[in-house]
Amino acid sequence: MPAYQTIVVGTDGSATSFAAVERAAGVAADSGATLLIVSAYTPASRETAGRENIAAAQDALKDEAFLVEGWTPAEEALREATDRAARVGAKKVTTHAEDGAPVDVLRKAVRDHSADLLVIGNRGLNSFSGRLLGSVPADATRRAGVDVLVVHTT
Structure with missing residues (x-):
């Protein structure tokens, strides 16, 4: 039996x-596990101060020639992530986008899919604001309830 059956990554x-x-x-490829790629989002109708974040994300994706016309940033991020996962060798990949705070959405995905590993990048762990206010990686690590792999991404 492989060590991990279902892996969640955001x-x-x-x-x-x-x-x-x-x-x-x-x-996932090494263990034959299912990979669930999750993207948390906030609908533009509820976003006020964060509108610049959506525009910045869309601009960043356009700069990398990833954005497909009419797709939301969350949909596009999932499409690109799925392509990357397949190139690495993951065979069973599913995606899920959900409205909500990133840590809450990740924890819900872990729970709803009976995942046994959460993979998260370390961006924000060593920043001043991350130490002062908390960061997605730190909060997810504390609250995941399953094994967590923190990937050095910065």
Whole structure:
């Protein structure tokens, strides 16, 4: 029996999150596990101060020639992450986008899919704001309830 059956990894479309996806895909390929790639989002209708973040994410994706016309940043991040996971060798890949805070969405995915490993990038762990306010990797590591692989992505 492989060590891991279901692996969850999050992506926000950033280069660092794609590094975590690629590491998770490698672990999934090695263990024959299912890889669930998750993207948390906030609908534009609820976003006020964060509109610049969506525009910045779309601009970053366009700069990398990833954005498909009409797709949301979350959908595009999942598409690109799936392509990267397949290139690394993951055979069973599923995706899920959900409205919510990243840590909450990741924990829900772990719980709902009975995952036994959460893979997350380390971006934010060593920043001043991450130490002061907490970061997604630190919070996810504390609250995951399963094994966590923190990938050095920065």
